Amino acid sequence: MTSLKAFAEIVGTDYAMIGADTAKWAQDWTGAYSGAPGVVLRPADTAQVSAILRKASELRLSVIPVSGNTGLVGGTHAPGGVLLSLDRMNTIREVNPRARTAVVEAGVILSALHEAADDHELIFPLTFGAHGSAMIGGVLSTNAGGSNVLRYGNTRDLCLGIEAVLADGRVVDLMSAVHKDNSGLDLRDLLIGAEGQLGVITAAVMKLYPKPRAYATAMLAVPALGPALDLLNRLQDATGGAVEAFEYMPRNYIQTHLDRIEGARPPFDEMHDVNILVELGATADRDADPGPDGKPPIMALLERELEAMLEAGTLLDAVIAQNEAQRREMWARREAAAELTFWRKPYIDTDVAVPLDRVETFLEQANTRIAAKDPEAEPFYIAHLGDGNVHYGCYVSDPSPAHKDAIIAIVEDVVAELGGSFSAEHGVGQSKLATMRRRKDPVALDMMRRIKHALDSQGILNPGKTIPD
Amino acid sequence: MTSLKAFAEIVGTDYAMIGADTAKWAQDWTGAYSGAPGVVLRPADTAQVSAILRKASELRLSVIPVSGNTGLVGGTHAPGGVLLSLDRMNTIREVNPRARTAVVEAGVILSALHEAADDHELIFPLTFGAHGSAMIGGVLSTNAGGSNVLRYGNTRDLCLGIEAVLADGRVVDLMSAVHKDNSGLDLRDLLIGAEGQLGVITAAVMKLYPKPRAYATAMLAVPALGPALDLLNRLQDATGGAVEAFEYMPRNYIQTHLDRIEGARPPFDEMHDVNILVELGATADRDADPGPDGKPPIMALLERELEAMLEAGTLLDAVIAQNEAQRREMWARREAAAELTFWRKPYIDTDVAVPLDRVETFLEQANTRIAAKDPEAEPFYIAHLGDGNVHYGCYVSDPSPAHKDAIIAIVEDVVAELGGSFSAEHGVGQSKLATMRRRKDPVALDMMRRIKHALDSQGILNPGKTIPD
Incomplete structure (x- = not known):
C-alpha cells in the first residue's frame, strides 16, 4: 500500500x-x-x-x-x-467574551465548547443528546439542530465564519468574525450542511450568547397537542420569545425510558399520552432577579400560565423543576432519545418538519396509513414541537429494504401533502438518498450535482452520499 | 432586431x-x-x-x-x-398569520410587504431608507440589511424559501415554508445575495414577526462612542435583546440634514458630535401594557437607563419620542441618509463592518490616514452602530478614479487590520469589484467563479459584476 x-x-x-x-x-x-x-x-x-x-x-x-x-x-x-x-484538531483557539465569539477547530467536542462559553457566563446554545461526543466539524457539516433551535436557530445561524479544505487540498479562508458580510457568493452557508461533499471544514467562528440567569423548566401533561401549542404562543407573547425549548414525548416514549434506563423515574404519578418539556430562559434582569418569594419572575410567569390552563381544563398535570438537579433529570429523559430508539430493529426513522399547526394532523395521518400497510407496526417518535420537527419512527414487521422503504414513502407522502420538509435536521447521508432522489426538486438536484462537480471534479469527497446520482 | x-x-x-x-x-x-x-x-x-x-x-x-x-x-x-x-410581478400571494409567513413575488415593494404584515398585527422587520421603492427581488439578491438587523438579522435570516429561474430558463422550486430544512446543499442561501449571478429570484417565502406593541425611541447625545456601546449592552441585558435599532449620526450629518431637508428640525437645542437613535420594541405584555403613569414599561426602563447615564456624566442630552409623530421624525432623519450623501461629488462610499468595540478606532484611523493623503477630504458617514456597520464615505478633492481608489484602499487597509469586512450589506456590484479582487481570499474567488460557470456556463447573467474575472 x-x-x-x-x-x-x-x-x-x-x-x-x-x-x-x-x-x-x-x-x-x-x-x-x-x-x-x-x-x-x-x-x-x-x-x-x-x-x-x-x-x-x-x-x-x-x-x-x-x-x-x-x-x-x-x-x-x-x-x-x-x-x-478531525478528532485531534480539538483546540478552542479563542473565546472572546466582548465580541461573544469562539474560534474552534473541527474536532472540538460540543460539550467542551459549552464549558468554555460557561467560563465567561455565556452559552453556545446548540445542544442535543450526543453533546458529549459530537464534534463541531460534524455539527457544521450537517447543519445540526437540536432542542434550542426554537430560540437560537440551527448551526448555520450560529456560525460567523469557517475555514475549509477543498478536494484539491486548497484552503479557503472564510473566517469572518463580523455579523454582516456581503462579499460575493455565500460560500460559508454552502459549505455548512454540505456533509463533506464540497470540502472539509477545519475551523469556525461560532456565536456565543448571554447565559440565561434563570430558567423555568417544567414537564406538562396535556390532553392534546392543540392546547400545548396555544401555551407555546402565550408564553412567547408574554416573554417576548424566551421559550428555549418545547419538546413533545408521547406515552410510549416515557414508558420505554422507564423500562430501559436504570434509575429512571416517571414525570407524573399517572401516565399520560401527551407529555411536554418546556423551558424558558431569562436573560433579562427583570425576569431573572428573584422576587419577594425568592423565585425568578420567569418561574412565577410560567406558574400563572399553567394555573390558567388547569382552570380551563387544558392541563392534566405539571411539574416545575425547583432546582438544577430536577431540571437535569427532565433533560436527561429527553436526551436519551437516540438511545431509546435505535436498540430495537427493524426500525425506520425519519426526520421531518411540518408547519407547527399541522403536527397533530401529520401524526394522525402517518399512524393511520402505516397501520393500514403494516398492522404490526409500532410508531415510536418524539418531536421538537416548537419547530414542527418530528423524529417520526416506527418498528416494522418486516426487515426487508423494500418494506422499510414503502413505510418511509408513506411518511414522505404525508409530509408533502402538508407542505413540509422530508429532511429537517439530521441531514441526508445515505439513509435519505432515495428520498432525495424522488422528493427534491429535480432542478435543485441538478444544481447540486453541477456545484459538486465544479468543486470536486473527481468526486473524491464522501462519494455516494447526500446528492443522488 | x-x-x-x-x-x-x-x-x-x-x-x-x-x-x-x-x-x-x-x-x-x-x-x-x-x-x-x-x-x-x-x-x-x-x-x-x-x-x-x-x-x-x-x-x-x-x-x-x-x-x-x-x-x-x-x-x-x-x-x-x-x-x-421584475416590477410587474408584484403580487403578495399569501399572508399566513398563524405560520407568520408571507409569500411574495420579486416585484413587491418593501413598503407594501410592511403594510400587508401590519394588517395582521405582524411586521416584516427589514427596513431602510428606500423602503418605498426597493423591491423584494433586489432585497433578496443583495441580502439587504438596514436598521433592524441588530434584532432580526439581514434578508437571508428572514427568508424561508425562494423560487428562481436559472440562466438556461429552468425554474428551481425551493419554496419551503418550514424553519428546518436540511435537504442537501443550501441553494437558497447561495442564490440570496448572489446579485443575479446564478439565477433570477422570482418569488419567496418571507418570515413575519409579532408587531411590537410599544416602542421606546430616543435621540441621544453622548460624549463618545464608548458610553453609547455600554448603554447598548445594558439595554440588551435589561430587556433580553429588545433593542431594534442603534444608529449613529455625527455632527456633520445632522447639520447637512438641517441644511438640505425642508422643515428639518435639530434633535437637540445644541449641536453635538455623537448622536444616537435608539429604539426598543416591546413584544412582551409586561413591557408593553401601560403602567400606572400611562406609559409602557419599556419606556420607563429606557428613562431609568438614561437618567443613570446623565448622573454618571456619560449622556449630554436625550429626547424620548412621546408619540408616533415624534418617532417618525427621528426615523425620517436617519432614513434620509442616501439622499444626504450622494448629491455632492466627487464622493467615495464604502460599506464596512468591524467588531463593535472597534468602530471608534476604525473611524479615527480612517479619518487620520485619509487626511494625510488628501488634506481637503471631508469624511461623511453614518453607522448601524449596533452591527459595527459603518457607511464610511468621504468627499474627496480629486475626481480621478485613481485618487478615489487610493482613498478606498486606505479604508480597506484599516478594515483588514481590525478584522472587519469590506462589504457589509450593500453588495459588490461594480463599485466593489476592485476591492473583491484584491481583498477576498483567492481560493474563495476561484470557488465563486467555478460555481458561476457551473450554473451559467455562457456567463449571460449580470456579467461584469460581483465576481471579478
Missing part, C-alpha cells in the same frame, strides 16, 4: 491506521452501517488535512471526513475508503 | 421597450452609473421570465435583472444589455 506510506508521511505513522486499529470507526452510531474503512488518518492541523487531500486527489482516492461519528444517517460510513478523522 | 421581436412575443409589445422608453432604467440611484439598456423587458410571471432566459441563452445575450433599482453599487446597470425588470 504505497498510499498508506504517503499518508503516514503526512500525519505520522501513529496516526495513519489500518486493520484492527480502525475498528472504532467501522460502525455508525445507529448500527445500520458497518464495514471498516481502508485507512483512518488523524491529522494534527489544517496543513495536514490539506496535504492529505492533495495526495488523495493525485491518487484519485475517496476521502470521507468524520469528527464525532454520532450522525444518524450514515454520512460518515466509509468501507474500504480513506477516513479522515 | 430579431431578438426584440422574439422577446416581445414573450412579454407582449407593451412590455418590451427600447429607446426613450428605457430612460427610467438608464441611470442608477447614485448617479454614478449611466447608459441606457438595449431593451427593457417587463415579464408578467415566472413562466415569462423562464422563456426570456431560454431565449437569451439561445442567443447568448446578457440579461441583467432589476427590481426597485435602488441599489448603491451599480449592480443593475446594463448599458446596451437586456434589462429584465
Whole structure:
C-alpha cells in the first residue's frame, strides 16, 4: 500500500491506521452501517488535512471526513475508503467574551465548547443528546439542530465564519468574525450542511450568547397537542420569545425510558399520552432577579400560565423543576432519545418538519396509513414541537429494504401533502438518498450535482452520499 | 432586431421597450452609473421570465435583472444589455398569520410587504431608507440589511424559501415554508445575495414577526462612542435583546440634514458630535401594557437607563419620542441618509463592518490616514452602530478614479487590520469589484467563479459584476 506510506508521511505513522486499529470507526452510531474503512488518518492541523487531500486527489482516492461519528444517517460510513478523522484538531483557539465569539477547530467536542462559553457566563446554545461526543466539524457539516433551535436557530445561524479544505487540498479562508458580510457568493452557508461533499471544514467562528440567569423548566401533561401549542404562543407573547425549548414525548416514549434506563423515574404519578418539556430562559434582569418569594419572575410567569390552563381544563398535570438537579433529570429523559430508539430493529426513522399547526394532523395521518400497510407496526417518535420537527419512527414487521422503504414513502407522502420538509435536521447521508432522489426538486438536484462537480471534479469527497446520482 | 421581436412575443409589445422608453432604467440611484439598456423587458410571471432566459441563452445575450433599482453599487446597470425588470410581478400571494409567513413575488415593494404584515398585527422587520421603492427581488439578491438587523438579522435570516429561474430558463422550486430544512446543499442561501449571478429570484417565502406593541425611541447625545456601546449592552441585558435599532449620526450629518431637508428640525437645542437613535420594541405584555403613569414599561426602563447615564456624566442630552409623530421624525432623519450623501461629488462610499468595540478606532484611523493623503477630504458617514456597520464615505478633492481608489484602499487597509469586512450589506456590484479582487481570499474567488460557470456556463447573467474575472 504505497498510499498508506504517503499518508503516514503526512500525519505520522501513529496516526495513519489500518486493520484492527480502525475498528472504532467501522460502525455508525445507529448500527445500520458497518464495514471498516481502508485507512483512518488523524491529522494534527489544517496543513495536514490539506496535504492529505492533495495526495488523495493525485491518487484519485475517496476521502470521507468524520469528527464525532454520532450522525444518524450514515454520512460518515466509509468501507474500504480513506477516513479522515478531525478528532485531534480539538483546540478552542479563542473565546472572546466582548465580541461573544469562539474560534474552534473541527474536532472540538460540543460539550467542551459549552464549558468554555460557561467560563465567561455565556452559552453556545446548540445542544442535543450526543453533546458529549459530537464534534463541531460534524455539527457544521450537517447543519445540526437540536432542542434550542426554537430560540437560537440551527448551526448555520450560529456560525460567523469557517475555514475549509477543498478536494484539491486548497484552503479557503472564510473566517469572518463580523455579523454582516456581503462579499460575493455565500460560500460559508454552502459549505455548512454540505456533509463533506464540497470540502472539509477545519475551523469556525461560532456565536456565543448571554447565559440565561434563570430558567423555568417544567414537564406538562396535556390532553392534546392543540392546547400545548396555544401555551407555546402565550408564553412567547408574554416573554417576548424566551421559550428555549418545547419538546413533545408521547406515552410510549416515557414508558420505554422507564423500562430501559436504570434509575429512571416517571414525570407524573399517572401516565399520560401527551407529555411536554418546556423551558424558558431569562436573560433579562427583570425576569431573572428573584422576587419577594425568592423565585425568578420567569418561574412565577410560567406558574400563572399553567394555573390558567388547569382552570380551563387544558392541563392534566405539571411539574416545575425547583432546582438544577430536577431540571437535569427532565433533560436527561429527553436526551436519551437516540438511545431509546435505535436498540430495537427493524426500525425506520425519519426526520421531518411540518408547519407547527399541522403536527397533530401529520401524526394522525402517518399512524393511520402505516397501520393500514403494516398492522404490526409500532410508531415510536418524539418531536421538537416548537419547530414542527418530528423524529417520526416506527418498528416494522418486516426487515426487508423494500418494506422499510414503502413505510418511509408513506411518511414522505404525508409530509408533502402538508407542505413540509422530508429532511429537517439530521441531514441526508445515505439513509435519505432515495428520498432525495424522488422528493427534491429535480432542478435543485441538478444544481447540486453541477456545484459538486465544479468543486470536486473527481468526486473524491464522501462519494455516494447526500446528492443522488 | 430579431431578438426584440422574439422577446416581445414573450412579454407582449407593451412590455418590451427600447429607446426613450428605457430612460427610467438608464441611470442608477447614485448617479454614478449611466447608459441606457438595449431593451427593457417587463415579464408578467415566472413562466415569462423562464422563456426570456431560454431565449437569451439561445442567443447568448446578457440579461441583467432589476427590481426597485435602488441599489448603491451599480449592480443593475446594463448599458446596451437586456434589462429584465421584475416590477410587474408584484403580487403578495399569501399572508399566513398563524405560520407568520408571507409569500411574495420579486416585484413587491418593501413598503407594501410592511403594510400587508401590519394588517395582521405582524411586521416584516427589514427596513431602510428606500423602503418605498426597493423591491423584494433586489432585497433578496443583495441580502439587504438596514436598521433592524441588530434584532432580526439581514434578508437571508428572514427568508424561508425562494423560487428562481436559472440562466438556461429552468425554474428551481425551493419554496419551503418550514424553519428546518436540511435537504442537501443550501441553494437558497447561495442564490440570496448572489446579485443575479446564478439565477433570477422570482418569488419567496418571507418570515413575519409579532408587531411590537410599544416602542421606546430616543435621540441621544453622548460624549463618545464608548458610553453609547455600554448603554447598548445594558439595554440588551435589561430587556433580553429588545433593542431594534442603534444608529449613529455625527455632527456633520445632522447639520447637512438641517441644511438640505425642508422643515428639518435639530434633535437637540445644541449641536453635538455623537448622536444616537435608539429604539426598543416591546413584544412582551409586561413591557408593553401601560403602567400606572400611562406609559409602557419599556419606556420607563429606557428613562431609568438614561437618567443613570446623565448622573454618571456619560449622556449630554436625550429626547424620548412621546408619540408616533415624534418617532417618525427621528426615523425620517436617519432614513434620509442616501439622499444626504450622494448629491455632492466627487464622493467615495464604502460599506464596512468591524467588531463593535472597534468602530471608534476604525473611524479615527480612517479619518487620520485619509487626511494625510488628501488634506481637503471631508469624511461623511453614518453607522448601524449596533452591527459595527459603518457607511464610511468621504468627499474627496480629486475626481480621478485613481485618487478615489487610493482613498478606498486606505479604508480597506484599516478594515483588514481590525478584522472587519469590506462589504457589509450593500453588495459588490461594480463599485466593489476592485476591492473583491484584491481583498477576498483567492481560493474563495476561484470557488465563486467555478460555481458561476457551473450554473451559467455562457456567463449571460449580470456579467461584469460581483465576481471579478
